[in-house]
Amino acid sequence: MASNETETKNKKLTLIALILMIFTSVFGFANMPRSFYLMGYGAIPWYIISGLTFFIPYAFMMAEYGAAFKNEKGGIYSWMEKSVGPKYAFIGTFMWFASYIVWMVNICSTIWIPFSNAIWGKDVTSTWGIFGLNSTQTIGILGMIWIIFVTFTASRGLEKITKVTSVGGIAVVLLNVLLLVGALIVLVSNGGHLAQPVVSAASFVKSPNPAYSSSIGMLSFIVFAIFAYGGIEVVGGLVDQTENAEVTFPKGVTIAALIITVGYSIGIFMCGIFTNWNTVLSSKGVHMANCAYVVMQNLGFELGKSFGMSQASSLVLGAWVARFMGLSMFLALTGAFFTLCYSPLKQIIEGTPKELWPGKMAEIKNGMPINAMWVQCIVVVLFVALVSFGGDAAAKFFSRLVLMTNVAMTLPYMFLSGAFISFKKKKEIVKPFVVYKSKFSTWLWTILVTFTVGFANFFTIIEPAVDGNLTDTIWMIGGPLFFAIVAVAMYRRYEKKYIGKDEKTAV
Structure with missing residues (x-):
């Protein structure tokens, strides 16, 4: 019995196991239809650029930390x-924790x-609509009830509900x-014709979405690509669990x-x-929070036609595909919400x-x-109330929440990458795993990331x-800025x- 326990304890992650762990931590299904909604095929180059200039070098930094x-x-507090x-x-670290508060504000409304x-x-x-309130305000009320319910349940130690995450x-x-099999069936059925045609190389640059057709609009999409690579911080804790880490780890991160x-x-x-973007995604009722379900419902409809x-009947099949996606995402988000309402807070x-x-x-x-x-919980309720009772239409409400989340959750990456040069300079810190071996490579990749x-x-x-919409800009700055001010005040x-x-410690 004892030898079996020792064997289990000494079991190390193989290359395949490491790749699978990184993949499941990072890869998010909804990012694909959402990116297609924002940029069409034009999203693809930005994912590749972000992967090369952010994802891979940042993952190696997290591994060294x-x-x-x-x-x-x-x-991450100890690291910095x-x-x-x-x-x-x-x-x-407070900004990192705050990004999860903004995430909760987003999810308790969009769930x-x-x-x-x-x-x-x-x-x-x-x-x-309830009690004469419009849909945005009704969803806000439901969101407030949801965060109170989750906090009450999780605070009683009933975190076992997170098992719904695995389902x-x-x-x-x-x-x-x-998505993969269904798209191929539709492609074969349509004789190789694409619903969203590739007219020229410009199809992989220009967005069919008017909001993202300008140069600034296209450049602002990078934050969505970076956000899609979120979760790589988990890699930091896997180095010592990896078999032959010096060789396996960089190979695993690169392949993943x-x-x-x-x-x-x-x-x-x-x-x-x-x-087809114009036929399916250009209508007023489609926004960033529901576009993934609209795309998958359309897949079910197109599959029905193919059969x-x-x-x-095709519309019914489309509705059932949307139901399956809705149930899957609801279970996954519920599990994540229960975990994230206490896990980052406990860590900080x-x-x-x-x-x-x-x-x-x-x-x-x-x-x-x-x-x-x-x-x-009180902070989340206040934020939901502020956003949902701001008087905007539902599409703007959800877009604002998603934008707030993307900015808030990517800003802490700058703190971690910014601290990397100091980390490398300190000789007293024992570094058993090193990817950036020269001073030049450390500076180059830190600056680039x-x-x-x-x-x-x-x-x-x-x-x-x-584009003349100053309110959205204020909201995106407002969320992170509010938490930065709170952090500075607490430390003072x-x-x-x-x-x-x-004895005051310098920054």
């Missing part, structure tokens, strides 16, 4: 604190779209298979990155096989000095930061203002109260 600090409890300093680390698809086979959220995960894998980049590119192209079914509280947190926020009860979870993320966010933020309070003037 993870190997050097594998015994540290505080995760030991590389740069506690103030920089706290602001960067009703997969729910609607699962029940009715289409998005009917724009018709919802949702399996269903999302089947969705990828359905290539598979993910090519996978996204093929998936976007597959959407064009059965979806010789009647128009009515356990990793940072307890004195940083006012009152009893740092208290952990039954393995959960209960007090902090309820404060987080940080610039890519900064460049993408800059164009995403200014794009609405250039901690400095004044607990650190002597002479």
Whole structure:
């Protein structure tokens, strides 16, 4: 029995297992139809560029951090604190944590779209209304109820509900298979003709979406491509679990990155096989939050036609494909929501000095930061109320939430990549795994990765203002800026109260 346990403990990740872990952590199904909605085939080059200038080099940075600090409890806070300093680390980590708050604001409102698809086979959220409220306000109320319910359930230690994640995960894998096989069946049935024609090389550059047809619009799309590669931070903790890490790890990351980049590119192209942008995606009811369901419903409809079914039967098949996708995404998002309502919060509280947190926020009860979870819940409720009762139409409401999430969740990447040069300079930090062996390669890739993320966010933020929509720009700046101010205020309070003037740590 003891020898079996030792054997299990000593089991290391093989190349294939490592590639699969990276793939499942990063690859997101909805990114493909959403990217097709925004840019058409024009999304493909941006995924390749972002993969080369951000995804692969950033993954190697995370691997170096993870190997050097594998015994540290505080995760990315420890990485930045030991590389740069506690103030920089706290602001960067707080921004990372805040990005999950913005994610929750987004999901507790948009989760009703997969729910609607699962029940009715289409998005009917724009018709919802209670107590004389419009659909946007109704969804906002439902979102507030959802975050309160999740916080109440998770704070009682009932996190076992996250098992729905695995069920949702399996269903999302089947969705990828359905997209690939279904698109090929439609292609053969249509005699090799694409629903979204490739007129020339310009089809892979210019977007059919008027909102993304300008140069600034196209450049702002990079943040979506970077966001699609999110989740690579998990790689940091896998180095010491990998067999023959010096050789296997860089090979695994490179292969996984290539598979993910090519996978996204093929998936976007597959959407064009059965979806004509102007016919299917240009109508007023289609927006960033529901376009994936519209695309998959259309796949079901086109499959029905390929099988010789009647128009009515094809529409029914389309509705069932949308239901399957709705159920899959609802289960996956529910599981992720339950985990993320306490996991990032627990990590930041356990990793940072307890004195940083006012009152009893740092208290952990039954393995959960209960007090902090309820404060987080109130913040999410306030943000949902602000966005949903702002008076905009549903399409603008969902677009604003998605844009806020993309900017908020990619900004912390700049803190981590920005700290990498300091990390490499510090000789006292033992680095058992090294990819960037020269000073030149360290500087080159740090600048390139940080610039890519900064460049993408800059164009995403200014794009609405250039088009005369200053409100969206303010919202995208407002979310991250609010949390940055909160982080600075918290650290200043901690400095004044607990650190002597002479001992103040420089950033």
